[in-house]
Amino acid sequence: MSLENIDPVLCNGCGICVDSCMVDVIRMDEENEKAVIQYPDDCMSCYFCQQDCPEEAMYVSEVKHPPLFVAWG
Amino acid sequence: MSQERVIETDVLVIGGGIAGCFAAIKAKEQGAEVTLLDKGYVGNSGETPFAKHFGVFSPEFGHDLEGWMNQVSHVGEYMNNPEWTELTFKDSYARWQDMVDWGVKFYKYDDDEYVWWPPREPEEMAKYPMQSIRMYQRQHAKIYRTQALKTGVNIVDRVMVTDLLKQDDELAGAIGFTIDDQEIIIVKAKATIMTAGSAAFKPNGTPLHVITGDGEAMAYRVGAEITGKEWNDCHPSRAEFPAWQWSPNKDISLSKKDDYGGLPKKVNAEGDQISDGKTVTLWIEDVFEADAGRAPIYWQFGSGEAAYHNLVAGPEGQPRNPLDLEAEKDGKVRMVLGSSLGMSVHNTEGIWPTSTKCETKIPGLYAAGDSLGARTVGARYPNIGFSTAYCSSTGTRAGIAAAEYALQKKSPVLDEEEITRAKKELSAPIDRPGGFSPSWVTQALQNTMMPYWILYVKSEERMQSALTQIEFMRDRVVPKLSARDAHELRLAHETKNMVLSAEMKLRASLFRKESRGTHYREDYPLRDDNEWLAWVKIKEEDGEMTLSKEPIPEKWWPDQTIPYEERYPIRFPGE
Numbered sequence: 338m339s340l341e342n343i344d345p346v347l348c349n350g351c352g353i354c355v356d357s358c359m360v361d362v363i364r365m366d367e368e369n370e371k372a373v374i375q376y377p378d379d380c381m382s383c384y385f386c387q388q389d390c391p392e393e394a395m396y397v398s399e400v401k402h403p404p405l406f407v408a409w410g
Numbered sequence: 411m412s413q414e415r416v417i418e419t420d421v422l423v424i425g426g427g428i429a430g431c432f433a434a435i436k437a438k439e440q441g442a443e444v445t446l447l448d449k450g451y452v453g454n455s456g457e458t459p460f461a462k463h464f465g466v467f468s469p470e471f472g473h474d475l476e477g478w479m480n481q482v483s484h485v486g487e488y489m490n491n492p493e494w495t496e497l498t499f500k501d502s503y504a505r506w507q508d509m510v511d512w513g514v515k516f517y518k519y520d521d522d523e524y525v526w527w528p529p530r531e532p533e534e535m536a537k538y539p540m541q542s543i544r545m546y547q548r549q550h551a552k553i554y555r556t557q558a559l560k561t562g563v564n565i566v567d568r569v570m571v572t573d574l575l576k577q578d579d580e581l582a583g584a585i586g587f588t589i590d591d592q593e594i595i596i597v598k599a600k601a602t603i604m605t606a607g608s609a610a611f612k613p614n615g616t617p618l619h620v621i622t623g624d625g626e627a628m629a630y631r632v633g634a635e636i637t638g639k640e641w642n643d644c645h646p647s648r649a650e651f652p653a654w655q656w657s658p659n660k661d662i663s664l665s666k667k668d669d670y671g672g673l674p675k676k677v678n679a680e681g682d683q684i685s686d687g688k689t690v691t692l693w694i695e696d697v698f699e700a701d702a703g704r705a706p707i708y709w710q711f712g713s714g715e716a717a718y719h720n721l722v723a724g725p726e727g728q729p730r731n732p733l734d735l736e737a738e739k740d741g742k743v744r745m746v747l748g749s750s751l752g753m754s755v756h757n758t759e760g761i762w763p764t765s766t767k768c769e770t771k772i773p774g775l776y777a778a779g780d781s782l783g784a785r786t787v788g789a790r791y792p793n794i795g796f797s798t799a800y801c802s803s804t805g806t807r808a809g810i811a812a813a814e815y816a817l818q819k820k821s822p823v824l825d826e827e828e829i830t831r832a833k834k835e836l837s838a839p840i841d842r843p844g845g846f847s848p849s850w851v852t853q854a855l856q857n858t859m860m861p862y863w864i865l866y867v868k869s870e871e872r873m874q875s876a877l878t879q880i881e882f883m884r885d886r887v888v889p890k891l892s893a894r895d896a897h898e899l900r901l902a903h904e905t906k907n908m909v910l911s912a913e914m915k916l917r918a919s920l921f922r923k924e925s926r927g928t929h930y931r932e933d934y935p936l937r938d939d940n941e942w943l944a945w946v947k948i949k950e951e952d953g954e955m956t957l958s959k960e961p962i963p964e965k966w967w968p969d970q971t972i973p974y975e976e977r978y979p980i981r982f983p984g985e
Binding site for chain 1: 449450451454455456459460548567568589612614617618619620651653654846847849850853854857897900901
């Protein structure tokens with residue numbers, strides 16, 4: 338999982354985390370004006386979003402569970 | 411993908427790490443209009459934000475050029491190009507001054523002395539004198555962005571560049587797309603500087619997932635020569651949590667030299683020490699232990715606070731879980747290799763330069779940083795912090811030369827047929843009704859390349875077997891990559907480039923029939939100075955990947971009168 342949670346109550350919708358993420362895991366939910374985890378599998382646990390969030394709304398875990406490997410996908 | 415935007419510029423820079431930012435700033439200072447593209451956000455992208463050392467050389471600090479040059483040749487097992495090595499050292503002080511002027515902060519002890527890494531005893535310093543100054547992680551990368559904007563560079567973030575465009579035989583620009591709204595971006599440029607970094611396979615542990623060999627793949631496809639693919643970067647990761655080991659540490663304060671600790675010592679499962687943490691090693695000796703059945707490998711960190719932070723602490727500087735508390739008590743952690751899989755040695759792999767102005771075989775195409783295969787280092791990396799010096803040095807050289815070139819050129823006229831072909835290639839994964847997801851193909855690539863017996867302990871038959879898999883992926887899987895949106899379209903192009911990089915790595919490793927540095931062939935366990943004081947060059951010829959030897963000039967050979975065991979003091983298994 339890596340980036341596990343963005344607390345919707347704490348998130349102030351500033352969008353800093355979107356620019357912090359070089360692998361494009363986070364996007365803004367235009368309707369609610371909150372950051373959301375759009376592509377969780379691509380998180381590489383760099384912690385930049387957690388470091389940069391002014392509201393401490395991000396939680397990155399040290400654990401990552403990649404998808405199970407199958408014959409095609 | 412119906413939206414389209416055309417950008418005209420004098421100099422196009424692709425990739426916004428340290429090399430790209432220096433290139434853009436220096437080109438702009440020459441009076442050229444400069445556009446800088448990055449698939450992420452310049453200042454937070456590439457490997458640069460993770461760099462925390464700068465290898466500044468200066469007699470002012472008591473440094474001795476000969477000693478530093480010898481360290482690179484010795485550690486790199488004579489596979490470096492000393493002309494480039496010397497240029498990096500000589501340029502580094504001016505680039506360090508640039509950084510200081512722009513506001514980059516470097517660590518100092520309480521007594522106002524810089525924090526130099528690694529700390530070595532005087533007798534070790536005599537043999538390995540290279541050192542670098544520790545700097546604050548991330549802060550410096552953001553400063554390059556600020557400085558580029560201040561200089562007037564046009565930064566366009568979140569653009570994935572997919573291909574270079576040629577007009578006749580000269581480079582004329584590039585094509586890509588925005589990852590947010592799927593807009594096609596066509597750049598018409600009089601000169602282009604490739605600074606898109608090196609090539610890994612999205613491994614776990616080091617945050618290298620954007621380093622997918624895009625720069626060398628794009629250059630290869632327009633006829634440039636690629637080098638240095640047979641070497642390995644051997645970063646390990648924590649066995650328990652392989653996904654996060656090299657994440658950024660909290661910046662720490664140091665009051666005295668003792669706080670910095672020492673390099674980690676390594677022990678195998680039997681408790682035998684396999685490196686003393688003081689001398690330079692291959693870094694792949696862990697694999698040799700594992701192959702002999704003596705894994706796990708433990709790293710014992712030094713007593714200093716910085717060593718502890720490097721190996722155990724999380725981003726907040728605290729142990730993150732019970733296992734880390736255990737590690738803190740024992741002073742050792744269980745490590746496993748593969749966290750930088752796919753990467754060669756910094757400043758060694760990439761596009762072959764034809765001059766020290768960072769020109770390439772393609773007129774109008776320049777390269778710098780880890781996209782430039784200047785072989786400044788060789789078969790093994792000599793010292794942390796060298797790469798930041800090299801990237802800023804080559805970025806500056808490329809920026810100045812590309813601006814001079816561009817200011818004498820007319821705007822290129824792009825061939826419509828070529829643009830139509832490039833657009834079709836760019837959007838193919840999203841236009842396809844079905845196929846394979848890029849994530850799954852990347853996983854298949856990792857499963858083929860990751861086991862230690864492919865790239866760390868190499869042999870003809872195993873690499874041929876892996877190459878068969880990669881060729882199948884190239885011919886039958888990559889042409890069916892499918893993307894549901896622009897995010898996946900970026901992944902599809904990255905995956906295509908990684909498969910190409912894997913083929914280059916295997917072919918270069920099969921080609922070099924000897925062992926040297928980080929390239930270990932168990933079927934050829936000796937260095938072979940008669941045949942292999944040479945670099946390997948790769949290029950496309952009539953649709954085929956071809957390899958050739960470029961002999962290293964005799965003046966740079968190791969002294970052949972020195973006995974082999976002294977010339978090459980590190981032993982390979984079976985040697």
